[in-house]
Amino acid sequence: MTTTNLLEFDLDGLAAFCERLGEKRFRATQLFRWIHQRGASDFDAMSDLAKSLREKLKGCAHVRALPVVSEHVSSDGTVKWLFDVGDGNAVESVFIPEDDRGTLCISSQAGCAVGCRFCSTGHQGFSRNLTTGEIIAQLWFAEHSLRKRLRADERVISNVVMMGMGEPLQNYSALVPALKAMLDDHGYGLSRRRVTVSTSGVVPMIDRLGNDCPVALAVSLHAPNDPLRDNLVPLNRKYPLAELLEACNRYLEHAPRDFITFEYCMLDGVNDQPEHAEELIRLVKPGGRVGVRCKFNLIPFNPFPASGLLRSPQNRVLAFAKVLGDAGIVTTVRKTRGDDIDAACGQLAGDVKDRTRAAERMAKQRTIPIKPEA
Known part of the structure; x- marks a missing residue:
């Protein structure tokens, strides 16, 4: 039955x-x-x-979690799990421990249809949306397995970011109930400020999220003008920058934070020049082309062969950050975490399909290769 x-x-x-x-x-x-x-x-x-x-x-x-295909622990303490979601598909989740928080990065789709040039998940292609249960199962498993491992009586995961595989706002009907479970005081009791949905810019769904379940919003920007962003983030051809930033301003009317986080992947010789930073300033500063209250998160690119792209040198990243900072825009440079286990930003799904086939073979033997708890 x-x-x-x-x-x-x-x-x-x-x-x-x-x-x-x-x-x-x-x-x-x-x-x-x-x-x-x-x-x-x-x-x-x-x-x-x-x-x-x-x-x-x-x-x-x-009550059933997703089968765990594999677990990898980075030298910096980052943990990455590969979950089998059936039919040859797998998704990854990443736990990032820090002194003042524990952040879980969750997937919303098996693969991704957006096809950003700098993202290895997008190069894998799109398989299907996850269900609400498959989204929340990643948090359920990670929270309670980490509690056992760390012998913790209290919550281990304080922050959730929907920045794993997939475009969350293209799986809206499954996303919102999962967010509500995360926020519910009878569930995980997470603050709206500590749950972040990252989007490449699905404008109508940004508006719906603001009305239905406003949480922190991060937008994958990556370019200061439409021609460059068309090339890096194909969705921009449907929802260009002006429309996207106007949607961000509408979202701020409901958001738990008073700013939007713009994620900006630093690509050598592509979007990392001082003139690009100056163009961003003209785009987002009050009185500029659109203007939106924001902060920037500069992300080191994690190269993979199919991209044809390279990581910006650190000195150029810092110079770029200084231009933004000098203009009064809060800017951080993200520290790369978990890159030795392909868990850093943009690296998820590196060899998911090969490992999923391996999992299917091992499932017939009723074994799962997961590291024992400490």
């Missing part, structure tokens, strides 16, 4: 599911806490649920 994975629901969805079982909403709240706060998957362990409800759930529901 087909059963329902309860990771597919935000709290409202789970309440509707419980109502169909003849149960009241407070039972859904109890169940939601067990699943997300405690990481429980065994209904018998949910001791404050009525025995009658536990028996009902056993017959129609389950």
Whole structure:
């Protein structure tokens, strides 16, 4: 008999599911806490649920994470998991530990259809959207496996960024319930300021997100003018810079932060010259071409053969940052994390397909190559 994975629901969805079982909403709240706060998957362990409800759930529901194909731990403590999502597809998630936070980078699609030149995931192509359950399962698994490993009683993951494989806003119907589960005080209780959706610029969906579930917004900008951005981010041909930045300004009316983060991948000789920085200033400063309250995050490019691109030298990155900073624009240079395990920005999905085929072979042997917990 087909059963329902309860990771597919935000709290409202789970309440509707419980109502169909003849149960009241407070039972859904109890169940939601067990699943997300405690990481429980065994209904018998949910001791404050009525025995009658536990028996009902056993017959129609389950709580199941994605199968883990592999796990890699970087020398800097970054952890990358490869999850099998079936039919030869796999997605990756990355946990980045820092002194004051723990950030999980989550995928929203298997592959990506946007096709940005500097992104290895885009060169893989697009397979399919993930379901809400497949999105939230990455957080569910990472949070509770890390708690066990670190022997932590409290939350390990304080920040979530939808910056893994895929364009989140092209999977909107699955994204929003997953965000709501992350934000819910009965779930992960994350602040809206600490959940970030990164988009390459799907303008209509930026507007919808601002109305439906405003969280922090990061926009993959990467160029100061339309001809260059058309080449680097093909979606710009549909939603050019002026439209995109106007959507950013509309989003700020709802956003939990008072600025938009613009991500800017530094490409040697392509978009990293002082004149590019000056053009960005004219684009985003008040009174400029469009003007938007923002900060810039300059990202070192992680080269891969199919791109034909190279990383900007560090001195040029710092000079670029200084031009922006001198104009009063808050600018940071992202530190590369996890590049020794292909977990750095733009590197996800490096050899996902080969590893997925390997996982399928090993699944027949009922084994998964995951490193033992410390």
